[in-house]
Amino acid sequence: MSTRDREVVSGRARVDRRTKNLSKRLCPGDIAIIDHVDLDRVSADALIRRHVAAVVNVATSISGRYPNHGPQLLLEAGIPLVDEAGPDLFARVREGMIVRLNGETLYAGEDVIAKGRLQTAESVAAAMAEAKASVATQLQAFVTNTLEYMTREGDLLIDGITAPELRIRMENRHVLVVVRGYHHREDLATLRSYIREFKPLMIGVDGGADALLEAGYRPHIIVGDMDSVSDAGLRCGAELVVHAYPGGHAPGGVRLDALDLTYASFESPGTSEDVALLLAYQSQAALIVAVGTHGSMVEFLDKGRAGMASTFLVRLLVGQVLVDAKGVSRLYRSRIHKRDLLLFLLAAMLCFVVVALTVFPRVYFDSAWLIARDLWRSLIH
Secondary structure, eight states: OOEEETTEEEEEEEEOSSHHHHTTTOOTTOEEEEOOSSOOHHHHHHHHHTTOSEEEESSOSOOSSSOOOHHHHHHHTTOOEEEOOOTTHHHHOOTTOEEEEETTEEEETTEEEEEOEEOOHHHHHHHHHHHHHTHHHHHHHHHHHHHHHHHHHHHHHHHSOOOOOOSSOOTTOEEEEEESOTTHHHHHHHTHHHHHHHOOEEEEETTHHHHHHHTTOOOSEEEEOSSSSOHHHHTSSOEEEEEEOTTSOOHHHHHHHHTTOOOEEEEOSSOHHHHHHHHHHHTTOSEEEEESOOOSHHHHHHTTOSOOHHHHHHHHHHGGGEEEOTTHHHHTOOOOOHHHHHHHHHHHHHHHHHHHHHHHHHHHHHHHHHHHHHHHHHHHO
16 A cells, blocks of 8 residues: 655555566566666556556666657556666565655665655656657667677578477467557557457467466467466466477477477577567468567667567568557547447437327327227227
Protein backbone atom coordinates (compact mmCIF):
# COMPACT_ATOMS: atom_id res chain seq x y z
CA MET A 1 0.00 0.00 0.00
CA SER A 2 1.45 3.37 -0.91
CA THR A 3 0.77 6.91 0.19
CA ARG A 4 1.45 10.07 -1.76
CA ASP A 5 1.89 13.60 -0.53
CA ARG A 6 2.97 15.67 -3.49
CA GLU A 7 6.50 14.41 -4.16
CA VAL A 8 6.61 12.03 -1.16
CA VAL A 9 5.90 8.40 -2.06
CA SER A 10 6.22 5.32 0.14
CA GLY A 11 5.84 1.64 -0.65
CA ARG A 12 7.54 -1.74 -0.79
CA ALA A 13 10.76 -1.91 -2.78
CA ARG A 14 10.87 -4.40 -5.64
CA VAL A 15 14.37 -4.89 -6.97
CA ASP A 16 15.68 -6.42 -10.20
CA ARG A 17 18.31 -5.47 -12.77
CA ARG A 18 16.04 -6.82 -15.55
CA THR A 19 12.89 -4.72 -15.83
CA LYS A 20 10.91 -7.40 -17.68
CA ASN A 21 11.54 -9.85 -14.82
CA LEU A 22 10.67 -7.25 -12.20
CA SER A 23 7.36 -6.35 -13.86
CA LYS A 24 6.06 -9.87 -13.18
CA ARG A 25 6.45 -9.38 -9.39
CA LEU A 26 5.16 -5.85 -9.04
CA CYS A 27 1.99 -5.01 -7.13
CA PRO A 28 0.10 -1.69 -7.11
CA GLY A 29 1.87 0.83 -4.90
CA ASP A 30 5.32 -0.79 -5.09
CA ILE A 31 8.45 1.24 -5.74
CA ALA A 32 10.34 -0.33 -8.65
CA ILE A 33 14.14 -0.18 -8.44
CA ILE A 34 15.69 -0.93 -11.83
CA ASP A 35 18.96 -0.78 -13.76
CA HIS A 36 17.80 0.20 -17.25
CA VAL A 37 19.72 2.51 -19.57
CA ASP A 38 17.36 4.06 -22.13
CA LEU A 39 14.07 2.90 -20.61
CA ASP A 40 11.98 1.69 -23.54
CA ARG A 41 8.28 2.01 -24.29
CA VAL A 42 7.37 -1.65 -23.65
CA SER A 43 9.09 -1.71 -20.23
CA ALA A 44 7.48 1.59 -19.22
CA ASP A 45 4.10 0.28 -20.31
CA ALA A 46 4.59 -2.81 -18.12
CA LEU A 47 5.45 -0.62 -15.10
CA ILE A 48 2.41 1.56 -15.71
CA ARG A 49 0.08 -1.42 -16.01
CA ARG A 50 1.33 -2.66 -12.63
CA HIS A 51 0.41 0.73 -11.08
CA VAL A 52 3.76 1.29 -9.40
CA ALA A 53 4.05 4.25 -7.03
CA ALA A 54 7.46 5.32 -8.34
CA VAL A 55 10.49 4.17 -10.33
CA VAL A 56 14.09 4.54 -9.16
CA ASN A 57 16.67 3.83 -11.86
CA VAL A 58 20.31 3.35 -10.90
CA ALA A 59 21.19 4.09 -14.54
CA THR A 60 20.19 6.87 -16.96
CA SER A 61 16.69 6.55 -18.40
CA ILE A 62 17.61 8.71 -21.42
CA SER A 63 21.26 8.47 -22.40
CA GLY A 64 20.83 10.63 -25.52
CA ARG A 65 21.74 7.77 -27.84
CA TYR A 66 18.30 7.83 -29.43
CA PRO A 67 14.83 9.20 -28.52
CA ASN A 68 13.35 6.50 -26.25
CA HIS A 69 9.83 7.21 -25.00
CA GLY A 70 9.71 5.22 -21.74
CA PRO A 71 10.43 8.11 -19.31
CA GLN A 72 7.87 10.34 -21.00
CA LEU A 73 5.19 7.66 -20.66
CA LEU A 74 5.92 7.26 -16.93
CA LEU A 75 5.60 10.99 -16.28
CA GLU A 76 2.41 11.22 -18.33
CA ALA A 77 1.00 8.44 -16.13
CA GLY A 78 1.88 10.47 -13.01
CA ILE A 79 4.65 8.10 -11.85
CA PRO A 80 7.74 9.81 -10.33
CA LEU A 81 11.04 8.79 -11.96
CA VAL A 82 14.43 9.22 -10.30
CA ASP A 83 17.55 8.56 -12.39
CA GLU A 84 21.22 7.88 -11.61
CA ALA A 85 20.61 6.60 -8.08
CA GLY A 86 23.92 4.69 -8.22
CA PRO A 87 24.65 0.98 -8.76
CA ASP A 88 25.40 0.41 -5.03
CA LEU A 89 21.68 0.89 -4.31
CA PHE A 90 21.12 -2.80 -5.02
CA ALA A 91 23.37 -3.63 -2.04
CA ARG A 92 21.49 -1.23 0.26
CA VAL A 93 17.89 -2.22 -0.34
CA ARG A 94 16.21 -5.59 0.14
CA GLU A 95 13.23 -7.00 -1.72
CA GLY A 96 10.04 -6.01 0.09
CA MET A 97 11.67 -3.34 2.27
CA ILE A 98 9.47 -0.32 3.02
CA VAL A 99 11.12 2.74 1.47
CA ARG A 100 10.15 6.36 1.01
CA LEU A 101 10.91 8.59 -1.95
CA ASN A 102 10.99 12.28 -1.11
CA GLY A 103 11.77 14.23 -4.25
CA GLU A 104 15.11 12.86 -5.46
CA THR A 105 16.05 11.14 -2.20
CA LEU A 106 15.22 7.54 -1.22
CA TYR A 107 14.91 6.69 2.47
CA ALA A 108 14.67 3.50 4.53
CA GLY A 109 13.22 4.75 7.77
CA GLU A 110 15.21 7.90 8.48
CA ASP A 111 18.34 6.71 6.67
CA VAL A 112 19.21 8.03 3.22
CA ILE A 113 19.98 5.04 0.99
CA ALA A 114 20.17 6.77 -2.39
CA LYS A 115 19.99 10.16 -4.02
CA GLY A 116 19.49 10.66 -7.72
CA ARG A 117 18.05 13.09 -10.24
CA LEU A 118 14.29 13.60 -10.31
CA GLN A 119 13.05 13.69 -13.89
CA THR A 120 10.47 16.31 -14.82
CA ALA A 121 8.51 17.03 -17.98
CA GLU A 122 11.04 19.76 -18.78
CA SER A 123 14.14 17.60 -18.21
CA VAL A 124 12.70 14.74 -20.27
CA ALA A 125 11.75 17.10 -23.11
CA ALA A 126 15.28 18.55 -23.13
CA ALA A 127 16.90 15.09 -23.13
CA MET A 128 14.60 13.94 -25.94
CA ALA A 129 15.51 16.99 -28.02
CA GLU A 130 19.22 16.15 -27.62
CA ALA A 131 18.56 12.52 -28.48
CA LYS A 132 16.71 13.46 -31.66
CA ALA A 133 19.69 15.55 -32.74
CA SER A 134 21.92 12.46 -32.60
CA VAL A 135 19.60 10.23 -34.64
CA ALA A 136 21.61 10.75 -37.84
CA THR A 137 24.78 9.41 -36.18
CA GLN A 138 22.90 6.43 -34.75
CA LEU A 139 21.30 5.73 -38.14
CA GLN A 140 24.70 5.64 -39.84
CA ALA A 141 26.09 3.21 -37.23
CA PHE A 142 22.91 1.13 -37.41
CA VAL A 143 23.07 0.78 -41.19
CA THR A 144 26.81 -0.04 -41.08
CA ASN A 145 26.20 -2.80 -38.53
CA THR A 146 23.32 -4.17 -40.57
CA LEU A 147 25.37 -4.34 -43.78
CA GLU A 148 28.31 -6.01 -42.01
CA TYR A 149 26.00 -8.64 -40.56
CA MET A 150 24.36 -9.28 -43.94
CA THR A 151 27.75 -9.77 -45.57
CA ARG A 152 28.94 -12.10 -42.83
CA GLU A 153 25.88 -14.25 -42.10
CA GLY A 154 23.31 -13.54 -44.80
CA ASP A 155 23.89 -16.79 -46.69
CA LEU A 156 23.70 -18.83 -43.50
CA LEU A 157 20.42 -17.20 -42.52
CA ILE A 158 18.66 -17.88 -45.81
CA ASP A 159 20.28 -21.04 -47.19
CA GLY A 160 21.76 -22.92 -44.25
CA ILE A 161 18.81 -23.34 -41.89
CA THR A 162 16.73 -26.48 -41.39
CA ALA A 163 13.51 -26.18 -39.42
CA PRO A 164 12.82 -28.87 -36.80
CA GLU A 165 10.08 -31.44 -37.33
CA LEU A 166 7.04 -30.64 -35.20
CA ARG A 167 3.84 -32.53 -34.39
CA ILE A 168 1.70 -29.59 -35.48
CA ARG A 169 1.46 -29.15 -39.25
CA MET A 170 1.40 -25.64 -40.72
CA GLU A 171 1.07 -26.40 -44.43
CA ASN A 172 -1.57 -24.20 -46.08
CA ARG A 173 -2.71 -22.80 -42.75
CA HIS A 174 -2.83 -19.24 -41.43
CA VAL A 175 -0.22 -18.71 -38.70
CA LEU A 176 -0.38 -15.91 -36.12
CA VAL A 177 3.05 -14.95 -34.69
CA VAL A 178 2.75 -12.89 -31.50
CA VAL A 179 5.58 -10.92 -29.88
CA ARG A 180 5.09 -8.86 -26.73
CA GLY A 181 5.83 -5.58 -28.50
CA TYR A 182 4.26 -2.20 -29.22
CA HIS A 183 0.43 -2.26 -29.27
CA HIS A 184 0.26 -6.06 -29.22
CA ARG A 185 -2.78 -6.03 -26.89
CA GLU A 186 -4.72 -3.60 -29.08
CA ASP A 187 -3.83 -5.49 -32.26
CA LEU A 188 -4.86 -8.84 -30.75
CA ALA A 189 -8.19 -7.35 -29.72
CA THR A 190 -8.73 -5.95 -33.22
CA LEU A 191 -7.90 -9.33 -34.78
CA ARG A 192 -10.49 -11.16 -32.67
CA SER A 193 -12.95 -11.54 -35.58
CA TYR A 194 -10.16 -12.76 -37.88
CA ILE A 195 -9.04 -15.30 -35.28
CA ARG A 196 -12.60 -16.52 -34.76
CA GLU A 197 -13.19 -16.97 -38.51
CA PHE A 198 -9.85 -18.39 -39.72
CA LYS A 199 -8.69 -20.17 -36.53
CA PRO A 200 -4.98 -19.56 -37.23
CA LEU A 201 -2.26 -21.67 -35.65
CA MET A 202 -0.72 -19.47 -32.93
CA ILE A 203 2.99 -19.05 -32.22
CA GLY A 204 4.03 -17.13 -29.11
CA VAL A 205 7.56 -15.69 -29.17
CA ASP A 206 8.82 -15.82 -25.57
CA GLY A 207 6.53 -13.43 -23.63
CA GLY A 208 4.17 -13.43 -26.59
CA ALA A 209 2.91 -16.78 -25.29
CA ASP A 210 1.71 -15.08 -22.08
CA ALA A 211 0.19 -12.29 -24.18
CA LEU A 212 -1.90 -14.91 -26.01
CA LEU A 213 -2.96 -16.52 -22.73
CA GLU A 214 -3.94 -13.12 -21.29
CA ALA A 215 -6.09 -12.51 -24.38
CA GLY A 216 -7.90 -15.82 -23.87
CA TYR A 217 -6.02 -17.94 -26.42
CA ARG A 218 -3.70 -20.92 -26.03
CA PRO A 219 -0.51 -20.89 -28.13
CA HIS A 220 0.13 -23.98 -30.23
CA ILE A 221 3.89 -23.33 -30.37
CA ILE A 222 6.27 -21.28 -28.20
CA VAL A 223 9.55 -20.14 -29.79
CA GLY A 224 12.46 -18.29 -28.20
CA ASP A 225 15.14 -18.08 -25.54
CA MET A 226 12.45 -18.92 -22.93
CA ASP A 227 13.66 -16.09 -20.68
CA SER A 228 10.51 -13.96 -20.56
CA VAL A 229 7.69 -16.53 -20.69
CA SER A 230 6.12 -17.72 -17.44
CA ASP A 231 6.26 -21.29 -16.15
CA ALA A 232 2.49 -21.44 -16.64
CA GLY A 233 2.95 -20.45 -20.27
CA LEU A 234 5.58 -23.13 -20.80
CA ARG A 235 3.28 -25.74 -19.25
CA CYS A 236 0.17 -24.74 -21.26
CA GLY A 237 0.57 -27.67 -23.65
CA ALA A 238 2.25 -25.85 -26.55
CA GLU A 239 5.12 -27.38 -28.51
CA LEU A 240 8.37 -25.73 -27.41
CA VAL A 241 11.09 -24.63 -29.84
CA VAL A 242 14.28 -23.24 -28.32
CA HIS A 243 16.20 -20.65 -30.31
CA ALA A 244 19.76 -22.01 -30.65
CA TYR A 245 22.49 -19.72 -31.95
CA PRO A 246 25.16 -20.69 -34.51
CA GLY A 247 27.37 -23.25 -32.86
CA GLY A 248 24.47 -24.82 -30.98
CA HIS A 249 24.37 -22.59 -27.87
CA ALA A 250 20.74 -22.63 -26.64
CA PRO A 251 20.33 -20.76 -23.34
CA GLY A 252 16.63 -21.55 -23.18
CA GLY A 253 17.32 -25.26 -23.05
CA VAL A 254 18.79 -25.00 -19.54
CA ARG A 255 15.51 -23.70 -18.13
CA LEU A 256 13.38 -26.25 -19.97
CA ASP A 257 15.64 -29.08 -18.80
CA ALA A 258 15.21 -27.87 -15.22
CA LEU A 259 11.42 -27.89 -15.72
CA ASP A 260 11.64 -31.37 -17.29
CA LEU A 261 9.92 -30.16 -20.48
CA THR A 262 10.42 -31.65 -23.94
CA TYR A 263 11.52 -29.28 -26.70
CA ALA A 264 13.02 -28.99 -30.16
CA SER A 265 15.91 -26.70 -31.16
CA PHE A 266 16.10 -24.33 -34.12
CA GLU A 267 19.64 -23.13 -34.83
CA SER A 268 19.68 -19.70 -36.43
CA PRO A 269 21.35 -16.29 -36.14
CA GLY A 270 19.17 -13.28 -35.51
CA THR A 271 16.29 -12.81 -33.10
CA SER A 272 13.70 -15.23 -31.77
CA GLU A 273 10.94 -13.50 -33.71
CA ASP A 274 12.98 -14.04 -36.90
CA VAL A 275 13.15 -17.73 -36.01
CA ALA A 276 9.36 -17.87 -35.54
CA LEU A 277 8.76 -16.29 -38.96
CA LEU A 278 11.26 -18.66 -40.61
CA LEU A 279 9.66 -21.65 -38.88
CA ALA A 280 6.22 -20.75 -40.22
CA TYR A 281 7.57 -19.96 -43.69
CA GLN A 282 9.64 -23.13 -44.05
CA SER A 283 6.65 -25.13 -42.80
CA GLN A 284 4.74 -23.75 -45.83
CA ALA A 285 2.19 -21.62 -44.01
CA ALA A 286 -0.35 -20.07 -46.37
CA LEU A 287 -0.30 -16.73 -44.52
CA ILE A 288 1.73 -15.34 -41.62
CA VAL A 289 0.17 -12.57 -39.52
CA ALA A 290 2.71 -10.83 -37.26
CA VAL A 291 1.64 -9.04 -34.06
CA GLY A 292 4.03 -6.93 -31.99
CA THR A 293 7.12 -7.69 -34.07
CA HIS A 294 9.95 -5.17 -34.36
CA GLY A 295 10.56 -3.46 -37.67
CA SER A 296 12.07 -0.02 -37.07
CA MET A 297 15.43 1.30 -35.90
CA VAL A 298 13.99 2.77 -32.70
CA GLU A 299 12.33 -0.53 -31.81
CA PHE A 300 15.62 -2.38 -32.27
CA LEU A 301 17.54 0.18 -30.25
CA ASP A 302 14.89 -0.24 -27.55
CA LYS A 303 15.79 -3.92 -27.54
CA GLY A 304 19.46 -3.05 -27.26
CA ARG A 305 20.38 -4.25 -30.74
CA ALA A 306 22.87 -2.43 -32.93
CA GLY A 307 21.40 -3.59 -36.26
CA MET A 308 18.51 -5.39 -37.87
CA ALA A 309 20.12 -7.42 -40.65
CA SER A 310 18.46 -10.71 -39.70
CA THR A 311 15.01 -9.14 -39.55
CA PHE A 312 15.57 -7.33 -42.85
CA LEU A 313 16.64 -10.55 -44.58
CA VAL A 314 13.88 -12.66 -43.04
CA ARG A 315 11.19 -10.18 -44.04
CA LEU A 316 12.54 -10.12 -47.60
CA LEU A 317 12.35 -13.91 -47.64
CA VAL A 318 8.85 -14.33 -46.16
CA GLY A 319 7.35 -11.09 -47.47
CA GLN A 320 5.04 -12.74 -49.99
CA VAL A 321 3.05 -14.44 -47.20
CA LEU A 322 3.60 -11.95 -44.37
CA VAL A 323 0.99 -9.48 -43.09
CA ASP A 324 2.14 -7.14 -40.31
CA ALA A 325 -0.70 -6.30 -37.92
CA LYS A 326 1.26 -3.52 -36.20
CA GLY A 327 -0.94 -0.48 -35.76
CA VAL A 328 -4.06 -2.15 -37.11
CA SER A 329 -5.94 -1.19 -33.95
CA ARG A 330 -5.16 2.48 -34.57
CA LEU A 331 -5.96 2.27 -38.28
CA TYR A 332 -9.40 0.74 -37.73
CA ARG A 333 -10.31 2.38 -34.43
CA SER A 334 -14.05 2.96 -34.27
CA ARG A 335 -15.22 6.52 -34.81
CA ILE A 336 -18.52 5.98 -32.99
CA HIS A 337 -18.60 8.10 -29.83
CA LYS A 338 -20.54 7.16 -26.71
CA ARG A 339 -22.64 10.32 -27.08
CA ASP A 340 -23.68 9.36 -30.61
CA LEU A 341 -24.54 5.83 -29.48
CA LEU A 342 -26.68 7.19 -26.62
CA LEU A 343 -28.54 9.53 -28.97
CA PHE A 344 -29.17 6.63 -31.33
CA LEU A 345 -30.62 4.51 -28.52
CA LEU A 346 -32.84 7.39 -27.33
CA ALA A 347 -34.12 7.92 -30.88
CA ALA A 348 -34.91 4.20 -31.19
CA MET A 349 -36.79 4.25 -27.89
CA LEU A 350 -38.77 7.32 -28.98
CA CYS A 351 -39.78 5.59 -32.22
CA PHE A 352 -40.96 2.57 -30.25
CA VAL A 353 -43.06 4.78 -27.93
CA VAL A 354 -44.64 6.61 -30.88
CA VAL A 355 -45.52 3.33 -32.56
CA ALA A 356 -46.91 1.96 -29.32
CA LEU A 357 -49.12 5.03 -28.79
CA THR A 358 -50.45 5.22 -32.34
CA VAL A 359 -50.56 1.76 -33.85
CA PHE A 360 -51.40 -0.40 -30.84
CA PRO A 361 -54.49 1.59 -29.67
CA ARG A 362 -55.84 1.66 -33.20
CA VAL A 363 -55.47 -2.10 -33.57
CA TYR A 364 -57.09 -2.58 -30.16
CA PHE A 365 -60.16 -0.41 -30.93
CA ASP A 366 -60.58 -1.88 -34.41
CA SER A 367 -60.59 -5.36 -32.93
CA ALA A 368 -63.04 -4.33 -30.20
CA TRP A 369 -65.40 -2.78 -32.80
CA LEU A 370 -65.37 -5.94 -34.93
CA ILE A 371 -66.13 -8.13 -31.90
CA ALA A 372 -68.98 -5.83 -30.75
CA ARG A 373 -70.45 -5.72 -34.25
CA ASP A 374 -70.45 -9.49 -34.60
CA LEU A 375 -71.98 -9.87 -31.15
CA TRP A 376 -74.82 -7.38 -32.00
CA ARG A 377 -75.60 -9.15 -35.25
CA SER A 378 -75.84 -12.46 -33.48
CA LEU A 379 -78.25 -11.02 -30.92
CA ILE A 380 -80.67 -9.46 -33.40
CA HIS A 381 -80.73 -12.56 -35.53
